[in-house]
Amino acid sequence: MYIRPRKRRRSNPWRVLFLLILIAGALYAYTLIQRRQIENPFTPTPTPTRSAYFYREEAEALYIQGDLEGAIQAYEQAVRLAPDDVDLYVPLVRLLVLKGRPDEAVVWGERGVDVAPESAPAWAVLGLAYDWVGRVPDAIEACLRAVELGPAYAEAYAYLAEAYTDDRRVEKGLEAAQKALELAPRSVDAYRAYGYVLEHLGNWSGAIEAYRKGLEVHPYLAHLYLDIGRNYLALADTASALEAFRRAVELDPNRADALDQLGWAYFAIQDYELAQSYLEQAIEVDPNYAPAYGHLATTYWVRRNYESAIPNFEKAIDLAYQAARRKAYGFSITVESAQEPSLYPSPDVVLEGELAWGDERRTRLAATLEPSVYLEGNEETGGRVTLDVLSGRYSLFVHGLPSLPADQVYVGWFQGLEALDGTPFNTGPLPVTADGGVEFEGRAEPVRGPRIEHFYTLGLCYFYMAQCERAYPLFDAALQIDPEEPNALEGIRLCQEAEGTPVPTPTP
Known part of the structure; x- marks a missing residue:
């Protein structure tokens, strides 16, 4: 018997396509799951965006620890997030001043009074910044405005005391400092201002006591140790000055003025090697810190290393010119x-x-x-x-x-x-x-700013290097500051004598 073969059903192409898509989807899902199982352990957990309040809290904590640089950075972050909050500008400006960055402080301070023109703290801290860049009349005006807006705001009187003292009205400065302490007996800035006034009255022991009172309130402020060390030097107590400067460097090892003052104190006891070491560190920390160049140059000078003294004196003078021009x-x-x-x-x-x-x-x-x-x-x-x-x-x-x-x-x-x-x-x-x-x-040069001794000592360096043609303009610059400066006059005499130029005989 003949049996016919069974007729095959023709495949539906749409069904085949559907099955292929389904298989491909399953493979993709499987691959994705496998990838996630590998990658997820290394994917960072999302964190909420930090707020201005968070950075403010962080800044306050860093300030308590004495980390002024860290506090400044945190306050800057906070201000960027909340640019209309004047309470963020005030501590930022103050810390910039205390950290030795008054030019930046002025910029932030002026923004602060723009944000809140009726804020006594904003005007007061702007006055502090103005004073530290040498704009003393503006400083007094800003502080008086702060006193007018907030008669009970102690820091306004503290900063006013400092400005009055820099304006050579020390008695008015003393009154303002005493008023600040009366209003806020636990204010670090009030004690610092009081010490500053006493220092200018020549009461160095009293100034040290005032600065130490400030340290009782906040024991981790390097600038107060610098103030203490400076007054110990005035009392010729170099050992105590060195101790204070060392403590300042311990608290803030990247502070150029602390390293500079420590180096200069070692210079005072003729330990020139240690002096040179710390002064070089100060310049490494801040290549634009003019006092360190002048002190390092002087250290080279006393060691008769004129070749090294010359570029450091020149740098000190140039940076002083720049600082003077910034005050225009x-x-x-x-x-x-x-x-x-x-x-x-x-x-x-x-x-x-x-x-x-x-x-x-x-x-x-x-x-x-x-x-x-x-x-x-x-x-x-x-x-x-x-x-x-x-x-x-x-x-x-x-x-x-x-x-x-x-x-x-x-x-x-x-x-x-x-x-x-x-x-x-x-x-x-x-x-x-x-x-x-x-x-x-x-x-705009030469302008008043460099120290007179930098001019004539640099001139003497050139004299000893047999370069009197470069020495004369420096002696002349010193004589423009003080026409009777004996070292400049002696330098001119030495050069004239070396060149065979007749030296005028003084009239008896």
């Missing part, structure tokens, strides 16, 4: 007599403007110049000035100046910047084109 706060153009040298600006101000930082790195100051009362109604006159604080070079562009009689000239003045002899630094007569324009470039 305004620029003006006045009308002056062409017949007499312009030592001080006349009241006939034509253009003026406030200098402000023109870049984030704070290396360039700039001001837009606008007509003053002298040119009231003349809207066509204006200009701009920029000052590079690192190099000292400045550029001035003016348009629309009225023509002057032949016996008068225009002169530019930098407010807050002085020549070596103490007179306001000026541009000299400005060249004005026929259409009233000025395009002028100059250099």
